[in-house]
Amino acid sequence: MTAHPFVLGRLERTSLAEQAVQSLLQRIQDAKLGPGASLPSEARLGELLGVSRTVVREALRTLKGLGVIDISNGKSPTIRRELDATALAVYFSRAVQVLDNSTEDLMDVRASLEGRAAALAALRRTPEQLARMSDLVIRMQAQLRRPAAYASLDMELHLEISRASGNLLLFQIIGSIRASLEAQARQGMERRKTQASLQQVQDAHVELVERIGNRDAEGASRCMLSHMESALRVLPVQGRPSVSRPRARPEASRSP
16 A cells, blocks of 8 residues: 655644644645645554544644534545635634724724725626625615614625625635624714714715726725724724824725
């Protein structure tokens, strides 16, 4: 029988399962194992790593939870074919709970990512994607006085824009952050007490979709950044005092 080409260093320190995870991740990267590629059996991995099958199983469960591998009964683990952002979503959810100033920091991250996504969407969106964005904006107008419903549609719109960017990493990272901040988006709408203030938010979304529709990459990026700044101003921010930041100069007009 031909030996499996896996070569791993034996583990000798404590926290063996964690070390096994890191060792396997490194080997997957070094060997450039692509989607669908198989790992050795549990028994063989135990021999290569010098640990029990119990430790190997724990490490494999961790890798499955991270979205790296798939595990089927009676079969060797395989490299997952699709990217899974579950671990990112958990991380950002925890960040909102435990970090000081998490809302402002996450909005900063969102602004950078979503500004670029809006620019790419303007350059790459399809007619079908633009039609979905326009439909969402129309539905949002009807929900201005219902913060929870509006926030949910708002999230869908931003995800559709990031999907239209054609960049899967942007789409998944933005989705992971948006899920953590939907409650804040709802809270932001609840804090806007006048019809004029609510309509201002809606008008910003309308302008954003119009610029994407007109393939105005720089304008879409600028509109998204302005929208983020406006949203942050109405949210209660804990931790350090807010500081005035120079508005980023978008580089979106360059073709990717």
